[in-house]
Amino acid sequence: MRQVMEGRRDERARLRGDERAREHREERASGRGPGWPSRGQRVARAFLVVGLAAWLVAGLGQVPVRTWGAKAYAQEAGTSPKAVQITAAEGARWEMGQEILEVRGQVTAKYQDLTLYADWLRLDLRQNRLEARGHVRYVRSGQEITADYVLFDLKANQGSLEGARARLELPEKRGTLFVSAPHIGADRKTYTVEQASLTTCDLTTPHYHLDARKVTVYLDDRVVIEGVSYWDFGLPLFYWPQLTIPLRRQSSLELPQVGYSTYDGWFVKMAYSYYPAGWNAHGLFHLDYYARRGFGIGVDHYYRDNPQGRGILSLYYQPNQLTGHDDWTVAWHESWRPDDRFELASTASYKLTEESGEELASWKVDGKAAYRSDRGRFQVSLKQEGVAAPEAGGNPPGGTTGSRASRELRVDGSLELPAQARLEGSAAWRQVQTDEEQERLQYRLGLTQTLPGLRWKAGLEHQFNPNLDQEDQTVDWFSFQRSPYVTFAGSQPISLGWGFRADWEVDLSQVTEAVTATSVNRTWRVAAGLELLNRSWQLRPDLTAQVGASARAKVYGTGDEQASVASRASLIWQPAEALTLTFRHTDQTVFGQSPFYFDRDLPGQLVTLTLDYRRPALTATFTTGYDLFWREVRPVVTEASWTGGKAWQLAGGLVFNPNREGLEAVIGSVRWTPREDRQVEVGFAYAVAAQSWDKLQGRVNLPLAPSWELRSEVQYDGSKQLLTRASVALVRDLHCRNVTFRYDAVEKAAWVQYQINAFPSAQVGVGAGAGGTFLDVQSLRDFLARFASGSLGPGSTGGAGAQ
Missing domain, CATH: 2.60.450.10 (Lipopolysaccharide (LPS) transport protein A like domain)
Incomplete structure (x- = not known):
């Protein structure tokens, strides 16, 4: 019996050993290492999972998921x-x-x-x-x-x-x-x-x-x-x-543009967008054909394009069959803003073409760098542009007759210093070269400190007359310079009693004025001034009175003296919530005379009347006056604007000169925008006395029929007597894409463009560009103010004041 039992144990051990050997062979064949769960573990795990699954299935009737x-x-x-x-x-x-x-x-x-x-x-x-x-x-x-x-x-x-x-x-x-x-x-x-x-x-x-x-x-x-x-x-x-x-930036699927222009004849513009694998870059290859000029090839390479900015290199080459000249255009654009403190932007271009049998080179550089922090700011900008016709000897552009160039450099900054002090300054250098060279440098540098009850400032400055470049204005001084100057002023208004407060200031400077480019006056100047701040009284619930005044005295090293006293008083009556009537009187009396033109005060006395009506949908203003000094009626200026919901907006105005018994100027604009993509806008400004249009603008974007749309834009600049934009386009909406038939009267070109809506074209069509600013209420007021001031007689009051 014992031998039988031992034989059975040996048989079971042999079987277990065979089973382990078989499992070992299976593990080796399947690639499972010794860490793989054993058969017993897997069986137990299977029972556990089955039990879990059974519990889940049993619960499905009560819990849906x-x-x-x-x-x-x-x-x-x-x-x-x-x-x-x-x-x-x-x-x-x-x-x-x-x-x-x-x-x-x-x-x-x-x-x-x-x-x-x-x-x-x-x-x-x-x-x-x-x-x-x-x-x-x-x-x-x-x-x-x-x-x-x-x-x-x-x-x-x-x-x-x-x-x-x-x-x-x-x-x-x-x-x-x-x-x-x-x-x-x-x-x-x-x-x-x-x-x-x-x-x-x-x-x-x-x-x-x-x-x-x-x-x-x-x-x-x-x-x-x-x-x-x-x-x-x-x-x-x-x-x-x-x-x-x-998938992370805007893309374009460029399809060919086909068109015709009087200069180029028939043309086809094609572009191919590329995005190199592994590069944070993309770009466009251009291949164009013009019936008269021939083929043109180019590339716009965006070597960097991210939320911090972009960098673009552009190159275009065309062996021009029309002129026999190899035309080149090279351009570079860079913008970088890594954070809110630093900003860099620059653009440069160079173009070599031929016009009227003469080779022309044009270039343009425009750059800006800015830095700001809690303690201050600094900005420098550079602008240079020019056109040159190189001589037959091949001299570089810019040194030949007939060339023109301009350069401008601006620097501006400020720095907060300890003890409530502040250093700030600016400088601008400009050079213009045509037949003769003109160069200007103006600057301003000052150190300011604020103390209890006192603020002082010391510095240097040199400024040119801002009207020097205005062709329709004459100037009586060229530039002035204060080097050095020291100014003392109150840091807070002082109380004079009866509710009146005033600011005071004393200025000591050495002044130099250039009446012309060669005539110069120089002397010391001491100026003191007192400014009485406006004081208001509520006479009745609908009636308010305001008064204010100022006094200033100047003493010069030449022995000249000048003093001026100015007053202003207003009576404001509001009989209704929307209606306000303002009566204002201003007066300035001058004693003596300044040896300089830039700070010369002029006497004057003026009475004005303003009627102002304001409702949410309608505003209107009527202004006129009488010049007591020159004894003449001031021009009548009327302006009004009306808004009809979100769709309609009308604005208009006129200037009437009673002294000439006629209109000086008329302006108006109409805007109808029932939807964001539907609009009609018309604006005009007409100088009646000169019988000329100062500005004409129109824009239309309207549906003509189902899936057809009309887009047109016209702009005329009367100061240049030039039609700056005139285009009309018919757009056929094809659900997910569109076809545009466009004609540009300025470029004298027509073309067809097919575009997929999800991939807006990155190409710039002939004559394409953003729409200009239309005549709105603010531009209306600026236009009327310009004509009203131009209608004044020789008694225009004011002056530069004490600089």
Whole structure:
């Protein structure tokens, strides 16, 4: 018996050993190491999972959706196993021996940054993979793909999608790029699509589409399309070897522009956008053909384009058949703002062409650098432009007769110092070179400190007459200089009793004035002034009185003296909430005379009457007056504006001169904007005395018929007697794209442009540009004020005052 029992134990041990050996061989064959769970562990784990699944299935009748986690053992290098979280609503089945979980009904599976939605899902823990069918949605990195079937490898972190349709959101909410293909391969960072179709049209049968041999989607970066053909109207219209559509910045899908101009004849403009892989750069290649000038090629390269700014290098070359000259254009643009403190912007261009048989070189440089902090600010700007006709000997531009150039440098800054002190200054240098050279340098530098009850300032300054460059004005002084000067003033108004307050100031300076470029006066000046601040009294609930005054005295080293006393008084009557009547009297009496022109005070006495009516929809102002010094009636200025809801806005005004018994100027504007994309605007300014239009503007954007739109714009500058803009366009809306037929009367060119709405063209059409500012209420007032002041007689009061 003992021998029989021992034999049975030996047989059981031998069987266990054979079983362990077999399991060892299976582990080696399957690549599982000794850390893989043993058969007993796996059986226990299977019972645990089955029990959990049974509990979930039993609870489905009471709770619609259950969630559980399963270890998929999709172990990555250096990381721990990741869990797959699964949610389902209808049922679950666990295959105990195969370690397979099947669920169905509103299934959601989450694994790392991947989310799957489906009607049915199968998780294979041994093969480390997920399968999903039925209304599958594959969501990763904010992008979504719908498919009929998905197979996802948890260990490799990549999937295969059959019958797939991807939705890629374009930046700036410009639309959605739809990609469909029989098969899409997807991993964590890319989608790979073979024989794909792409479109931004949201219809079931899209109006247009792109057929591509291969599409690679780099999530959150770009879409690279190879072997692209563009289909519309059932025909293949264009072909590109490769296209790139960025997903983080605005992109353009450039289609040819075809047109005709009187100078160029027929022309075709084509551009190809490129986005080099691995570069934070993109650009446009240009290939143009002009019937009279020939071919032109160029590139706009954006070597940097991010929220901090952009850098652009441009080059364009054309062997001009019309002139026989090689035309070149080179340009550079740079803008950089790394934070709120620092800003850099610069633009430079150089153009070499031929006109009237003479080679012309033109250039332009414009740059600015600025820095600001809590303690101060600093800004420097440079502007230079010119045109030159090099001599036959090939001398460089700028040194020949007939050339013109201008240079301007500006510096401005301030710095906060201890003890409530502040240093601030500015300088501007300008040089203009035509037949003769003109050079100007003006500057201002001052140190200010504020003490209890006192503020002092010391500095230097040199200023030119701001009217020097105005062709229609005469000037009686060229420039003035105060070097040095010291000013003392009260830091707070002083009280004089009876509710009156005043500011005081004393100034000591050495003054130099240039009456002409060669005539100069120089002497010391001491000036003192007292400014009585306005004081108001409420006489009645609807009646208010205001008074104010000032006095100033100046003593010069030449023995000259000048003193002035000015007063102002107003009576404001408001009989109704919307109506205000203001009667104002101003007077200035002058004693003595200054040896300088720039600070000479002039006597005057003026009475004005202003009637102001204001309602939310209607405002109107009437102003006139009488000059008691020169004994003449001031011009009558009337202006009004009316707003009819959000759609209508009307404004107008006129200047009437009683002394000449006629109108001086008339201005008006009409704006109708029923919708943001529908508008009609007309504006004009007419100088009656000169019988000339100062400005004419018009803009129309209206639908003509279903899917047809009219866009037109006209601008005329009367000061230059030049039509600066005149274009008309018909736009045909084709749902997801449009066709524009445009004519520009200034450029004398017409062309056709076809464009996809989601990809606005980066090309600039002939005569294209942003619309100018139309005549609004503020420009109306500025125009009327200019004519009203120009109508004054020789008794215009005022002056530069004490500088």
